[in-house]
Amino acid sequence: MNEIHTDVLIIGSGTSAHYCAHGLREAGKRVLVADEREFGGTCALRGCQPKKYFVANAEAVAMAAHLVGKGIDRAPQTDWPALQRLKNEFLDGLPEEKVEGFEKAGIGILRGRARFVAEDRVQVGGQVVRAGHFVIATGSKPRRADIPGAELAGTSDDFLSLPEMPRRVLFIGGGYISFEFAHVAARAGAALTVLHRGKRPLAAFDPDMVDLLLKASHEAGIRVVLEEPATRIERGAAGALVVTGGSGALYETDLVIEASGRDPNLSILNGNLGNVAANKKGVEVNEFLQSPTNPRVYAIGDAAATPFQLAPVADNEGMAAAANIAHGNVKKLDYTGVASVVFTIPNLATVGLTEGEARKRGLKFHVHRGTTEEWASSVRIGEKQGGYKILFDDDTHKILGAHLLRHNAGETINVFALAIRFGMTARDLECVTWAYPTYTSDLKRMIRHIYE
Numbered sequence: 001m002n003e004i005h006t007d008v009l010i011i012g013s014g015t016s017a018h019y020c021a022h023g024l025r026e027a028g029k030r031v032l033v034a035d036e037r038e039f040g041g042t043c044a045l046r047g048c049q050p051k052k053y054f055v056a057n058a059e060a061v062a063m064a065a066h067l068v069g070k071g072i073d074r075a076p077q078t079d080w081p082a083l084q085r086l087k088n089e090f091l092d093g094l095p096e097e098k099v100e101g102f103e104k105a106g107i108g109i110l111r112g113r114a115r116f117v118a119e120d121r122v123q124v125g126g127q128v129v130r131a132g133h134f135v136i137a138t139g140s141k142p143r144r145a146d147i148p149g150a151e152l153a154g155t156s157d158d159f160l161s162l163p164e165m166p167r168r169v170l171f172i173g174g175g176y177i178s179f180e181f182a183h184v185a186a187r188a189g190a191a192l193t194v195l196h197r198g199k200r201p202l203a204a205f206d207p208d209m210v211d212l213l214l215k216a217s218h219e220a221g222i223r224v225v226l227e228e229p230a231t232r233i234e235r236g237a238a239g240a241l242v243v244t245g246g247s248g249a250l251y252e253t254d255l256v257i258e259a260s261g262r263d264p265n266l267s268i269l270n271g272n273l274g275n276v277a278a279n280k281k282g283v284e285v286n287e288f289l290q291s292p293t294n295p296r297v298y299a300i301g302d303a304a305a306t307p308f309q310l311a312p313v314a315d316n317e318g319m320a321a322a323a324n325i326a327h328g329n330v331k332k333l334d335y336t337g338v339a340s341v342v343f344t345i346p347n348l349a350t351v352g353l354t355e356g357e358a359r360k361r362g363l364k365f366h367v368h369r370g371t372t373e374e375w376a377s378s379v380r381i382g383e384k385q386g387g388y389k390i391l392f393d394d395d396t397h398k399i400l401g402a403h404l405l406r407h408n409a410g411e412t413i414n415v416f417a418l419a420i421r422f423g424m425t426a427r428d429l430e431c432v433t434w435a436y437p438t439y440t441s442d443l444k445r446m447i448r449h450i451y452e
Contacts, residue, residue, distance in 0.1 A: 003121075003128045006030045008325060011114045011122065011268055012137030013098060014041020015311060016301040016318035020135055021107050023322025032131075033102055034110035034124045038095040042139045042302075043311040045091060046157050051180065053087040054160075055343045058187035062220070062345045063407075065187075066382025078188040080165045087160075114138075115267065116274025119294050133296050133325045136276075136283055137318065140262040140302035140309060145172060149233030152241055153258040156181070165190050166254035170243055172230045173260030174201025176342040179213070181257065182222050183344045192222040193251055195243065197229035197260075202342065205350050206389055206403035208369070213348050213405055216385040220345065225249075264303045281305035288329040289321045298325060307335050337421030341410040346386060349413035352401030352420045353391060364394040368447060372406050377442055383407055388446045390416075390426075397425040402446075408439040415440055 008024050010017045013035040024031045038045060057078055065075035099109055112125025121130050142155040156177050165188040171178035174196025182192045194201070194217075201224065202210050217224055225245065232244040233256055243251045264282035268274075275294045277284045283291060283299035285306065291297040298321040299305075301314030316333060323331040339351040358365050372378050372386035386406035393400055402416035419429055426447040434441035 002126070003130060004032070006032045006108070006129060006131050008032070008133045008135060009034060009122055009124075009129045009131040010135040010137055011035070011124075012041065012135075012139055012301070012303070013039040013102075014137060014139055014301065014314070015043055016314035017041065017135070017137040018098070018101075019315050019318035020137065020300060020322045021102065022105055023319055024326060025105050025107055027322065027326035029326060030108075031106075032108040032110055032129060034112065034114050034122075034129075036111070036113040039098040039102075039109075040095050043314075044094060044098075046160060048311050050087050050091060050160055052343070053090065054083065054184040055180065057083050058184045059345055061187040062183075063381055066384075070382060078165070080188055081163065083188075084161075084163065113267070115270055116276065118273055119275050120296060122268070122274070131296070133298065134274075135321055135325070136266075136268060136297060136299040136303045137301050137314075138265040138268060138303045141265045142258060143261045143263050145230060145258055145260060147231055147233065150258070152233045152235065153256040155258055159257050162255075167191065168253040169193075169255045169257065170195065170241075170251055170253040171257050171259050172243070173258070174198065174224070174226070175259060175261055176202065177259040178257075179217070179342055179344050179348075181259070182217070183220060186220045186222050187345070193253065194222060194224045195228045195230050195245060195251070196224065196226050197246070199227055201226065202348065204340070205342070205348055206354055208389060209348055209350075209387060209403045209405040212371075212385045212387050213342075213344060213346075216346060216405075217344070219384065262302065262309065264305075266303065279305055287332045288324045289317055289333070290324065290329065306333075308338050308340070310338065310340060313338060337417045337419075339413045339417040341413060343410060346383060346406045347404070347409035349404045349409040350402070351413050351417045352399065354401060354403070355389075355391065358391055358400055363400065365391050365400055366394060367391055370446070372442070375442065375445070377437060377439055378406065381407060390446050392426055392447075397427065398423055399426065399429075406439075412439050412443060415443060 007029040008031050010033045021031050064072050110124045114122050114124045117123045121128050168191045169185045170193040178194050186192050228245040230243050236242040240252050276291050276297050277293040282303050282305040285299050285304050289298045300317035300321050302309045320331040320333050342348040369389040378386050389403040391401040399419045
């Protein structure tokens with residue numbers, strides 16, 4: 001079998017791999033990038049970017065619907081095939097552009113499934129690559145339920161490629177994928193059901209804000225059934241699908257999407273010939289993103305057992321791994337102030353500590369909370385559900401956490417992320433002359449009474 005020698009082999013071709021590969025080339029390293037799928041990764045091809053085409057359409061339809069009789073004569077309807085064409089225009093040619101960008105930078109390309117065959121060698125297709133270092137950037141894959149009939153369920157990839165929107169859609173799982181796509185499908189005219197096995201969906205987010213989102217979801221026609229795990233999927237009459245819940249209830253639908261979470265894609269480790277330790281969260285790494293069991297190996301993005309499965313975090317990890325390989329473990333990542341958003345309607349956004357986390361740390365803090373549906377910025381768009389919760393340190397008045405549910409929360413949360421990252425106080429934010437009236441300027445109302 002042909003053997004290739006290089007300084008660094010990166011397995012995966014998403015944005016984290018992009019930043020890592022280019023950083024290593026700038027440092028003078030010989031770099032190869034391998035992938036068994038189209039080059040570009042999940043975020044660009046099967047996640048963040050194409051998803052936002054659907055979300056933008058749903059937001060436009062929802063906002064118009066909220067204002068029917070209040071300045072809008074009638075709500076528009078989604079043209080799903082046209083929306084798919086628009087999304088596909090964005091995707092068209094992206095994999096080829098990614099390959100061209102790598103090759104222009106002097107980065108070699110390998111295509112095929114990768115697996116470790118020794119601690120210093122990885123087989124890619126019919127070739128073996130011996131390298132000084134390896135970077136595992138293989139991302140994550142949809143989790144599949146271990147229930148009878150699971151093969152009848154689709155994944156988020158399938159939803160993104162639907163040629164037509166079915167009349168009825170059921171999502172298994174109460175995470176961000178289910179809620180985002182349920183809000184999209186509801187605005188495209190489908191009847192929606194979400195089955196969640198636990199008492200609380202979206203467990204990483206503030207429970208009060210999640211409760212408001214559940215109300216907004218109900219108003220959008222989305223049925224969310226809690227403490228109801230899916231136990232079976234089968235084909236019913238006239239081609240319909242029937243999902244059996246843990247309660248014994250039957251849910252008839254035209255499409256089932258399994259969205260109970262994502263797992264790190266670690267098939268490269270099969271057989272453990274690379275001596276790379278991993279757990280259910282991904283490759284175990286130290287503070288430098290390096291495997292403690294095989295120092296040749298670094299892991300970044302969703303494939304690494306690091307705190308966040310988010311694209312911008314993965315990009316930062318890619319840059320850090322490049323610096324550490326090139327210059328000898330010089331870069332540690334600071335995960336302070338990482339914001340996360342569920343792109344529902346309205347957006348659910350969070351950054352920093354929740355109340356429960358602050359209590360566990362024994363912090364002295366207070367909370368400023370409220371609803372926003374009577375604010376002018378909500379009334380003018382017909383938004384009926386909205387709220388905020390901001391945590392402040394009692395002594396310093398530094399912002400410890402922020403939790404928002406409202407239109408444009410996905411943008412506004414970035415201001416709070418900046419504040420937490422750099423230790424800003426409520427007064428620091430209050431003294432800024434924000435452009436007005438904007439959703440960012442509303443944050444003054446969220447912190448106004450902190451010094452009273």
